[in-house]
Amino acid sequence: QDKEDIVIGGSIPLTGVFAFAGVAIEAGIQDYLKILNEQGGIDGRQVRLAYEDTGYQVDQSVAVFNKLTSQNENMHLYYGDSTAFSRTINPELIRRNAMIMAGASFASEINDPENFPYQFIAGPDYSEMFSILLEYIAKEKPGARIVTVNSDSEFGRDPIESTRARAAELGLEIVEEIITPPGAVDVSTEVLKLRRARPDYTLFHGYILAPLPEFMTQAKQLGLETKFMGTFWSMDSSIWADVGEVADGFMGVMPYRYYYDEEDAPMLDRIREMRPEYQATGYMQGFLTAMLMTEAAKRTLEAGNELTAENLKASLNTIEDFDTGGIIGVPISVPGNTVPVGRIYQYDAADKRMEPVSDWISLQE
Amino acid sequence: MSDLLFFIEVSLAGLGSGALLSLTALAFVLIYKATRVINLAVGETLMMGGYFFFALAAGMSLPVWVAIPLAIAGGGLIGAIVERGIIRRMLGESPISVFMVTVGLGSVLVGLVEFIWGTDPRSLPDFMGSAPIFLGEVYVSRKIAISFVVAAVVIAIFLVLFRYWRGGVALRATATDQAAAYSCGINVPGVFSLAWIIGCGTAAGAGMLLGQIGGIAPTMGAFGLSALVVVIVGGLDSVAGALIAGLFIGLVEAWTGTYLGGEYKLVFTFGILILMLMIRPYGLFGTTEIERL
Amino acid sequence: MRAPMKPASLEVAGLSLSFGGLKAINDVSFSVEPGSITALIGPNGAGKTSMFNCISGFYKPQRGAIRFDGEDVSRTHPPERARMGFARTFQNIALFRGMTVLDNIKLGRHAHMKTNIFQALAYFGTAAREEMELRAEVERDIIDFLEINHIRHMPVASLSYGLQKRVELARALAMRPRILLLDEPVAGMNREETEDMARFILDVKEEWGTTILMVEHDMGMVMDISDHVVVLNFGQVIASGLPHEVQENPQVVEAYLGSGDPAALMKRLAEEAA
Amino acid sequence: MAADTILSVENIEVVYNKTIQVLRGLSLTVERGKVVTLLGSNGAGKSTTLKAISSLLSLEDGAVTAGSITFDGKAIADDTPHGLVRRGLFHVMEGRRIFEDLTVEENLTAATFALSGRGVKPTSFDVVYGYFPRLYERRHGRAGYLSGGEQQMLAIGRALIAQPKLILLDEPSLGLSPILVEEIFGIIARINRETGVSMLLVEQNAAVAFAVAHYGYIMETGKIVLDGPTERLVSDQDVREFYLGMSGGEGARSYRDVKHYKRRKRWLS
């Protein structure tokens, strides 16, 4: 039999600080592959995920990559778990010219087809997320006062500079930039700063949950009238479920639909059929990533080309007005390394759900 | 709002978190005083305290006032197990070996927490309420204020104990020379156990307070590192030093965080640490080691 | 046997050292003749070890001078003094417990060796040559001399107290001493072992021509082998002279020697009991 | 065994690190109220014997592998080291082992733990200061800065506070000036006389040990080779030669005359 499986390799954080995402991502990828394979796979070839846990540590991610590549012949697609890994493995990807990679990192740095020719992001990068947030704010409240709160990590610092520029363009005023040391829990002094700045919007980035609830609690106690917003990794409704009343009204940018979204979406129906219980945002990310990757592979094979990284990436960039089955509410294109689309959702503590408060905002002209 | 008022608020918040540092530092001091061991796993024991409370109050839905003492006891139990199982076998080994053992212990505890509770951060059932406290116009976070009071009371108790109770002498005697302490009729294993149990119990208590403020996660052990700075500045064997240095570091962190930016907090505190080691190696109140030829 | 060196003289002039309020050494002056054995005795806490620490440079006296062969060395650091020819043993044995006897002895030569870090990393060449010379010399002049051939490869921690004291002496000898400071060389030894050590000390003086300054509480040995005795009390010199002169000095008897006779003690005890 | 035996050691063997055997069937007894001395050359195992009696061996990875030790009528096998102290056995260890970081007074306080659970009235520290006035002067200073002699006084002072029935003294004369040796041995004898406490005394300075002891043992490489009342020991030829340094006739021989030849002890041959 010459129709061998196509393998998606995966350095996935099933444990460590990012485990909650990794577990969901793995499920998302697997489910999409199941759907795809049921439909006959790609060109009659089945697609299979070969992955291992990395604990969200770069050296482990690299080790897993090396292990999987030496064990699997037909690995043409890869899922990586962190910005540091994406960066570290980049030269090796270029050297091998055998696979394209996407992953859990939305780092702006990766959105650079020149330096990261064989990687992409199945959504907007962090700067683009902030752009989406700022566009929303500019529309809701022109000239609004904004405070950004970022964690002192690579993740947290990613969009700071681009945000400054974008806010200026949109006529928004950044009145304070707060940076918290990584792992800080006591944020009282930061809250005091916030009180002094009196912003209309407070934008968090570089956190998953903590210390956002404490921030919001104290701000509420102080009677601050500010709206709190976050980015993709803070947007899962299940992590907010435990926080309670304080979480009500938290907003943020989300590139995908939620599991429970009611708008018409055949893929969501399918997912709910396969998995009767709630699936986190990471699931959608994994699902869409797998969809885009395999689409690229499909287009490459259909064009009669070999599955090299170069060909795969070229095929990926041919994706235009592509229907994701409702995972994203509008047809998408991948002209470069990202899919710069998103929507603002807001948390409703009573329903324990994120509700859409805007239309889909696309940064593509 | 006036700058002065802002400064006072920031300083009060600093003192509040400083008190938590003091309490954690106290856990270092208690264990060091009796066993000459710098227990680098204090941070992780603190984390365990948070998770115990979580398991009892959220998992088993016990009332808070039952869960708190039980979680502290759980911390003590860790201390007891570690002391009986590991530290006691290492009597007479170099302090550095024992130090490294506690580093390993920290890793084991983190692994266990990830094993049992996973890596997701959690929030603790609230037992402090959240109505803010205003001292005149000055705002103080309720949780921080409560933590401050608790830490102050606990430290005061230990200060009094060490002043008037001859057990303090036993602790220090054991630390200086175990064989000689035995030969004076001091129950050396008892002193070891006691120090570890109380030290780890204190850490667990601090963990619950900290968890109230910022939730719990397997990474919260990093707080122990700041507390380490506190004990070095205050003196490894001084309860009063832990108190004063804790408040001091808390203030420094608040000021640098506010006026320079959060990213400067750690550099500043560790800068102070190194400076301190250069000028007064044994801290503000620590006992200098006697070195004679 | 190695060629004797030119013996060195040592002079302590007006030396004072205090710790906080405590005057451990108070304006002490004495001198040690080249090639002699001088004993420094005195009650516990009189400042003898502190004096040794000043001479070897470990303590910095507040006042006074230490002259070695007429040259003031008070400003030099311990390692420099080691290079000049100061060598010592310690009251509480200070051997390096993680090393073998041979390495301990070789270590004594440190200050006189030249291998630098790069030569050390490469080893072959200069470093190897120097090490071999040292080894040959140590074997010939020290290990044989002190009769410690059988233990040369043993870790010092496993040796008995008496042998450890002997290894300390060996290490001091490896320092090419021109003046040897011995701090209680026979403390904790019984009569037989003391006799052996006394013999070595005399041999070092005679065959190596080393000047020796010794602190010791064993009066039997001190009075037998030393040429000159200096007595300290409360950080001050209260007497000095030939052994028998000092022995009869009433002040010394009162502060330090006591009856000096176990028989007298026995008698006194018997009387008290009665 | 006589009824007034406070300590009896029978055929004990001690092994360090599970490999090095140090004591090979050593036996000795101490009668109540008596001072017994144990002599022997370096490394013979004297300190080891004392540590075996006070159960401190385990701290140095040593163990009693055979034989038995009875203190005050009861085997010590089940006692913890501190339990033994509280039963009235106090070990003044080799090298003083005072608590350097504590003050003189705190060192004495530490010794009061020996009285726990015994229901005896604590001794006033003045008793110690009475015997050793120099300690009184330095009672608030850190003990680590005391001179050797003062530290030895403190070590003995701690034993006094503990009100023991038996004191094990390991080389109390080590590093002390002649007059202090006399003084301290005088005090040891006085303490023995005034309080009736029994003592087992390990010494290198045989002459003074014989001055205070009623009975003596001489050990060599882990075994007792000679024992007897002091009067008998001091007249033994080998003891005179090897421990008291008297060659044949009267008085000690001079160190200058000692030559490099190895003499042999009778008890070894």
Added chain:
Amino acid sequence: MRIATANETYLADEALLSTRTQWAWMGVLALVLIAAPFVLNNYWLYLACLVAINVASATGLNILTGYTGLVSLGQGAFMAVGAYTVAWLEANVGTPFFVNLVAGGALAALVGVFVGIPSLRVKGLYLAIATIGASIILQFFFVNWSSVTGGSRGINVAPATFFGTQLTTYFQLYWLFVPIAALMVLGAANLFRTRVGRAFIAIRDRDISAEVLGIPLLRYKLLSFAISSFYAGVAGGMWAYFFRSVSPESFTIVESIFYLAAVIVGGMGSILGGVIGAAFMTLVPEILRFGVEIASPYVSNAATLLSPIRTVAFGGLIIAFLVLEPQGLAEIVQRIRRFFHLWPFKK
């Protein structure tokens, strides 16, 4: 018991390998190392390179901590200095890799000396804590000195080039890393045959008396820091060529703990110990990975247990070795050697 070998010359008595059996073993080892890259697959070659890097760094730390008794939790930070230097030189100067590695080592050594200054006043645990402080301060510079370090994103590193060939595969890097690591280990072993090494040990055993015996304390303590961080710097440089990207998050305090653990598990104050400790600690997680793979059909979500198990095993190993085998693996090796020495056919 081993009977003392009666060597005829002092030279033979002081040689590193004194018996024919030892030479034979060394020969076997060399052959294995030469044959390995032709036999191993890419993954194992990757691990072999990683072991070489870790051996170099652990051996350096062993000089400082195992032999000189100065506990350092800064080895990771020193490696970072080396790695950044190499990355910067590659990006801005383009000097040959060998020069870069030496420069990385040298700069790390310089920083090491600086960090070592507190050892003038403090030792033991206090020093260990000072090194934690120093690495946190270094970390701050890595994050904030963006113009040189690339800030929190770090820098990418061009591959090492050797006579025009880019060393990009693990097969190629193996031939670079293993000889360098071997040379460094040999250097360390040599060190302890000379006065420099002896001085280090003396400082570890009792520093104040070492001074009186003629060893300038500060100079030697700093020298030890310098050598140790030089080793770390070179190892960090190799790391940079290996992972080809350096960021502040590459070298955390956990890395430093890893190296200290490697030295402890291997055996403090034993060159052999540093080497096998580093190899062992690098390979244990991989062995656990295979263990989990085997268990995965029987245990549900075995994959998610891997990381906690590793974390526990990492700490557990440190504890177990310190409690049960304080001399480390080196001692176990010695014991095995002694055992075989009793065999009928010895050398």
